[in-house]
Amino acid sequence: MYATLGISLHAQGKIQITLLEKGTEKPLQGATVLYSSDSAMTNAVHAVSGELGGVSLAVSDSLIYCRITMTGFLPLSLRIAADSVPPVLHMQQDIIGLSGIVVTASRMIRPVKTSPVMTQVIGGRAMVDAGYGNLQQALQHEMPGLNIQKTGFGNEINMQGLDARHVLFLIDGERMTGDMAGNLDYERFNLHAIDRMEIVKGASSTLYGSRASGAVINLISKKTVEPLSITAGMRCGQMNERNYPDPSKRDFLYMFEKNSDRPNLQGWISAGFRAGSFTSQTDVWSGSSDAYCLYQQAGDRKVYTREANPFLKEDIVIGSILERPPMGVEGSDYLSASQKLFFEPSKRFNMQIYGTAFLLNSYDMLQDLVFTQAQDYAGGAKLSWNFKDLLSLNAGFHSDFYDSYKRHELRDERRKVYHSRIIQPRLTLTSLFFDGHSLVFGVEHFSDRLASDRFDYFRMSSRALKETEFFARDEWTLNSRWTVSAGIRTCHSPQFGLAGMPQFAAKYSPDGKWAFRLNASTGYRSPSIKELFFKWDHQGMFLIKGNEYLRPEKNRYLSLGWEYSGDRLFVNTVFYGNFFRDKIEGVWRIYDMQYNFEYINLGRQDLLGGEMLARWQPADCLLMNASYSYVNVSDQRGWRINTSSPHAATGSVEYRRRRTDCAFAATFSVSFMGQKSFDVQDRVFVPDEGRSREAYFRCDLPAYALCNVFVSQTFFEKAKITLGVNNIFNYRPETLGSGLTAFNIPATAGARCYVQLELTVDRIINFIKRKK
Numbered sequence: 001m002y003a004t005l006g007i008s009l010h011a012q013g014k015i016q017i018t019l020l021e022k023g024t025e026k027p028l029q030g031a032t033v034l035y036s037s038d039s040a041m042t043n044a045v046h047a048v049s050g051e052l053g054g055v056s057l058a059v060s061d062s063l064i065y066c067r068i069t070m071t072g073f074l075p076l077s078l079r080i081a082a083d084s085v086p087p088v089l090h091m092q093q094d095i096i097g098l099s100g101i102v103v104t105a106s107r108m109i110r111p112v113k114t115s116p117v118m119t120q121v122i123g124g125r126a127m128v129d130a131g132y133g134n135l136q137q138a139l140q141h142e143m144p145g146l147n148i149q150k151t152g153f154g155n156e157i158n159m160q161g162l163d164a165r166h167v168l169f170l171i172d173g174e175r176m177t178g179d180m181a182g183n184l185d186y187e188r189f190n191l192h193a194i195d196r197m198e199i200v201k202g203a204s205s206t207l208y209g210s211r212a213s214g215a216v217i218n219l220i221s222k223k224t225v226e227p228l229s230i231t232a233g234m235r236c237g238q239m240n241e242r243n244y245p246d247p248s249k250r251d252f253l254y255m256f257e258k259n260s261d262r263p264n265l266q267g268w269i270s271a272g273f274r275a276g277s278f279t280s281q282t283d284v285w286s287g288s289s290d291a292y293c294l295y296q297q298a299g300d301r302k303v304y305t306r307e308a309n310p311f312l313k314e315d316i317v318i319g320s321i322l323e324r325p326p327m328g329v330e331g332s333d334y335l336s337a338s339q340k341l342f343f344e345p346s347k348r349f350n351m352q353i354y355g356t357a358f359l360l361n362s363y364d365m366l367q368d369l370v371f372t373q374a375q376d377y378a379g380g381a382k383l384s385w386n387f388k389d390l391l392s393l394n395a396g397f398h399s400d401f402y403d404s405y406k407r408h409e410l411r412d413e414r415r416k417v418y419h420s421r422i423i424q425p426r427l428t429l430t431s432l433f434f435d436g437h438s439l440v441f442g443v444e445h446f447s448d449r450l451a452s453d454r455f456d457y458f459r460m461s462s463r464a465l466k467e468t469e470f471f472a473r474d475e476w477t478l479n480s481r482w483t484v485s486a487g488i489r490t491c492h493s494p495q496f497g498l499a500g501m502p503q504f505a506a507k508y509s510p511d512g513k514w515a516f517r518l519n520a521s522t523g524y525r526s527p528s529i530k531e532l533f534f535k536w537d538h539q540g541m542f543l544i545k546g547n548e549y550l551r552p553e554k555n556r557y558l559s560l561g562w563e564y565s566g567d568r569l570f571v572n573t574v575f576y577g578n579f580f581r582d583k584i585e586g587v588w589r590i591y592d593m594q595y596n597f598e599y600i601n602l603g604r605q606d607l608l609g610g611e612m613l614a615r616w617q618p619a620d621c622l623l624m625n626a627s628y629s630y631v632n633v634s635d636q637r638g639w640r641i642n643t644s645s646p647h648a649a650t651g652s653v654e655y656r657r658r659r660t661d662c663a664f665a666a667t668f669s670v671s672f673m674g675q676k677s678f679d680v681q682d683r684v685f686v687p688d689e690g691r692s693r694e695a696y697f698r699c700d701l702p703a704y705a706l707c708n709v710f711v712s713q714t715f716f717e718k719a720k721i722t723l724g725v726n727n728i729f730n731y732r733p734e735t736l737g738s739g740l741t742a743f744n745i746p747a748t749a750g751a752r753c754y755v756q757l758e759l760t761v762d763r764i765i766n767f768i769k770r771k772k
Helices: 124-129 135-142 254-260 529-533 761-771
Strands: 003-006 014-021 032-036 045-048 054-058 063-069 076-081 088-091 120-123 146-151 154-159 167-171 194-201 215-221 228-237 264-275 278-289 292-294 301-304 316-319 327-329 331-343 349-363 370-387 391-408 414-431 437-452 461-477 482-493 497-508 514-525 535-538 542-545 553-565 569-581 584-591 594-601 604-619 622-633 647-658 662-673 676-686 691-701 704-715 719-726 752-760
Touching: 032 054, 045 054, 076 088, 120 124, 124 194, 135 146, 135 647, 135 662, 228 761, 254 349, 301 676, 437 529, 461 529, 752 761
Parallel strands: 003 076, 014 088, 167 215, 542 594, 584 676
Antiparallel strands: 014 054, 032 045, 032 063, 063 076, 120 194, 146 154, 194 215, 228 264, 228 752, 264 278, 278 331, 292 327, 301 316, 301 691, 331 349, 349 370, 370 391, 391 414, 414 437, 437 461, 461 482, 482 497, 497 514, 514 553, 535 542, 553 569, 569 604, 584 594, 604 622, 622 647, 647 662, 662 704, 676 691, 704 719, 719 752
């Protein structure tokens, strides 16, 4: 619906309007204005508001239809007539966060509220404003049921009872390589280069292939719409632990001591400019963190239950009188840089060339004079051609190269231990030719090659997997209440043959506030190269063994949800079932006192759960968020091998006060993880039999909550300073878990403070020029 507004029409055929923020009267720079002489917005013209919120519309008619959008604000739709009224429009902040657009759920741009597949959208600016220092922290506090834990050798992710191998991370719709057990180097994700993050839970293999059987997290990077945009900032945090307070250069271990105690620092700069048909966006992010240890005072305790070990007459408890050795957590320093170039000579044709570089050094607590070094280079090109707004042909080529080395701390030498390469060409055709239908057809090829010394006991060798996939999808808007979508993807690989993945979703909205969604989809995940071929002995602590006889896993996902979105209240509830067959799972086993991590196909595993997400704005300056997640994972012959907690919750209270020249914000947030209880394979001596037998001990890890608080002050929309405390109540894990279960405890060293400074450099430059 369009509201009619009279605005002065100048003799030159130009309409001059000014956009201001409602309540503060602050000019809005960078708002996108689409206008046309007819309500269907045929041949719409694009314009962007300037620094003072002004925008000039070149028109030939006395009446035009206009739609104004801006990230973080509710959209405006209106008719502009040639009457004499003040040419000022006010836009209201989208506190609830439902005005955005999504592409992940359908591969086509559409408003998030109308998507038949439930998609959670989190703005990049909102994540920075919430005080998050990295993507891991943002995900853990914003997504119910998602848990990312820093371990001794990296990060572990878990969502809806599934690990990282079932969660597909994308940047602008493109895959990345360099993962370990599905976990990427999350330092690659520059939080300050993200425009928005789209999360689609459930099987999305119909659109994104075999590695999207659990969820898709798509990070859409920024693209400036202003003639010049430059932002910069830095963040300084308290160290986790000072291991070596006074290292000496004469010390043989000086470099090890120096690397272990690197400062917790971050710095970034984002620069974009737009000139005619060309747009450039450059983002650079760098940081470092110190290595530290987690401690457990009491000895280990193992409980062998009759439930998991039927041959036992009663539960057996074995405790250790020895103090548990500390668990080291890696430190790091990293540099990430990305460059995107856009050429858009007309509405019908546009192209993009992009490239990224990432360097990472990881420092463990082992005094072996060696640290891990990684580097990644990715790039590609995209072309799009539109024909009369009814047909769009899109072609893309993406590649990613990741290398990992063992580098000596004293000598300038390194040894390559890992090289991964993916190449992915894609061709898609989208059509709006048929009334109410949005059609997508596509084909893509995925080539994955990995060379490592972990296939053949420290001798470099390579393995490869290839897949060719065809997909088709139709999204049909029957009327203002009903939207349905259906699609199918076929995946063929020389190793595993042909597989089909259908999907169906429907959305019913009786009015503008209520919506009900049904999603039925299938997932498919072929074994990765690591799961098939790895043979890696980790310093005698444990052995990771691949299994060349693994079969692809398949799953059926069914969800039913409802949603209410009012002016000040948003509630979304989803109930789901995820039913796996031949699920690939890693299990711990012990042979001759040596732990082995082995991959096997489970016969079946069912995951049943539900999630709730709520946002309430009781006052203009106050926003409250809450989420809860429950998941139940079926046992395997009495063994609980899944390490997920059934219960997880997040919550936050945000206070924001804005004025024309400044803004104040304060936020308290909490992330809760319930108790974990699972079984780990071991061996136990049975006195009645006089021998040891394979057995499972029960690992119980207590529930915990991590609370953060911060305050920030923005000055004249040019500078912002933030002071915060993470883990303000100083929670530290009481137990590190028995055996290798330490990978499931939160790796926090306690309460730590930080300070962050952000500068809008282009506005500072313009301010100085005006003063002169």
